[in-house]
Amino acid sequence: MKKKTVFGNWEAGAIISNLICAKVFLDSPRLAVETAGTAAWIFTIYIAILAIIGFTVIQRLYKPYEGKDLLDIAELAAGNIGRVFVGLVIILCLGWSTTAYMRLFSENMKLISLTTSPLSFVELFYMVCLVVGAYLGMEALSRLHAFAVIIIAAGFLLIMLGVVNYIDLGNLLPILGNGAEKIFIKGASKVSAFFEILVLFLLAPFLKKYQNFRATGYWSLGLSAVFLLISSFVFSSVFPYPSSLERTIPIFHIARLIKLGRFFQRVESLFLFIWAASSLLYISVTFYFILFTFQKTFQLDYYKPLIIPFAIIIMSVSFIPSDFTEIIGYEVNLFRNWAWIVAFVMPVLLLILARLRKKKPAR
Template sequence: MLMKEDRRIRTREFIAIILLILGIKFTDMTATILFKETTTATWMIPVISAVSFVVPLSAILSLVKKFGEINLIEVAFQVTGKYIGFLIGMLLFLIAFSSTIVNTRGYVDIITSMYFQESTNLSFYILLVGASYYLANRGLLAIGRTAWICIPYIKFSLLFAIILLWNKLYFQHLFPILGPGLKPLVMEGVKYSSISGDILYMAMIFPFVKGYPAFRKGILIGYGLAVLELSLFFAFFIAFFDYPTFEFIAYPFHEILRMIKLGRFVSNIESLFFAFWSVASIIRFSFYLYISALVLSATLKIKEFEPLLLPLAALTVIIGIMPENNIKNMLYLRGDFILTSSSLLLFFIPIFIYLVAKGKEVFKSEKN
């Protein structure tokens, strides 16, 4: 799939996308889900997850370098054949789309429970997904440029929040440093490796990035910074709330924002942070919609994937609005399925494709 050079995203835009896709996860229930098992060592989980994902990431980089101007699903079809390739594509689509549904509903619940209690979930769901669809429909270049323009303001607002609350942090809360112990900690880090597993989907947009060097540089820098950001904020939450209070807080990031004040007369400053968070959320879910449509079209071998964006956006709202108690939905469905079960698939799929590709190379060389 060749594209005009000026329509491809550059390294800085690619890094900005990764930072907003992975780095924003500390603002939802991810920390709460992890804290139940890892307690005071929750901040280590993103690092352990990233280390455990080194092998799949290496496989991804090798595959995109070897096969060039095609995405991961097209590589899977070439390497594994049409049946296994179709299965891999559908699995990746289901993971991406189910994540989109569950996470958008989670963000809508944050908005209506923390900021606009008098409003309905449906109205904000339509607004969030509608804005995400609009940006996704403009294309990956628009997503990347929007991310690059907005990310300095978003990250500065987060730094500002840390500075304002610095004197309320008690770093003694981070002890015992290994939480439940080294072995359980490593097991949980591997179990929840899908926290950073979204990086696999970056292989879907390789044809839209300006060459392999830009892709590799963007992956390594963006991935590293996002993991460090997640660890930093998880540690920030623990230092602020302490154990076991943290375990009973659904949205720690937004609870913290409520406690920020500038002097005696300036309150409700969380509205400022809410604006930046909303923009980051729209960029994140526009990318999720874009990737879901791209994966589905590549799996079904549909040339134009843009017409799929609107139906997928509508399905996201229709399915996502169904659960009545979304807190339990997020804790069990996202914790047990999306974060746990998908970890295995996101870990093994790129390794499997890589091994089959290498096996075919060896077989051809021996045959010749």
């Protein structure tokens, strides 16, 4: 039907890492602090390890299904119904994260710089990128990631380096923060921070080889764990525990502190560059995968006619929540508590089902 786009580990790793790490610019450091108090960094390591374990299980099971994405596997496991069901679940989840992130990023943008612009105006910018990205397709998006993510990462590290004077390791004490129970038992569901690894299972056909799939998964999980760790570490060491909970946009508050002599002060607006870039990439990729999944679920020939309607739906839905805290509430308390089921449990179940189905006819 169409020439298959194939790209390398580097691009795929960049996409997944950016997807997972984009939340650093929203509220991920604060969430870590909310769950674990002063032990936010331990908590981050913990959920990263959980995610890597989860991925290891999935990756093992994935081996016979080289080059197949989750929808193919769902079809193998439960036929057409399975595919449609899984497709709808994925569309719902990705749709939610796209709308939520679009709204959150736009709201934050309004907080930071465009205070008097209407929300729809800010979201229009996101819309343009999202539509253009979807039109040009995965190849262009992946290539853009290949170098944009490096720049974003470098900018992020620069911010972290800029506040090195303000880091007070004393703020990481008491070492266990809110207590082991809260971190390790209640915090486990926060592994949903790595929910975006789901996209990797959709990326599988683009990566072709199983080795690439595995390498990309580990690399991107590892890298994003490092970045999440850096962010929560710096955030919780710069802002002492109870006050850190107040900060709406943690990284923005960190960037505000940067001061190099009299000349370089308040460079937080420069931070806006990497922040906006990261969010634009996030939204374009998730949007593309909504279309991709929809196309595949309903076995359509083309996805391009869907772009405009879907974009309009996403934008309209993002206007539904009445205020900022409401959408944060949905995102944090609902989505980020349960998304791990979709990202980790669902693939495992599907893979096991698919295996069972495969074995039966053989006997």
